[in-house]
Amino acid sequence: MAVPKHKTSKSKRDMRRSHQSLEAPSLSTCKECDEVKLPHHACPKCGHYKGKKVIEGKED
Numbered sequence: 001m002a003v004p005k006h007k008t009s010k011s012k013r014d015m016r017r018s019h020q021s022l023e024a025p026s027l028s029t030c031k032e033c034d035e036v037k038l039p040h041h042a043c044p045k046c047g048h049y050k051g052k053k054v055i056e057g058k059e060d
């Protein structure tokens, strides 16, 4: 198995990790109840998606 010849310096290690930060998930709001929700997902509060109710048993 290949083994690295030299220890990666703190500088090189940190340069590699500069791309690893997490991004905040994008958010959209429900047209029915104005609740914050994930885009392309039914609203978890009222169960609406694209103006139609797609999950039964939710309020509204």
Ligand SMILES: [Zn+2]
Binding pocket: 030, 031, 032, 033, 034, 035, 043, 044, 045, 046, 047, 048
């Ligand atoms: Zn909603």
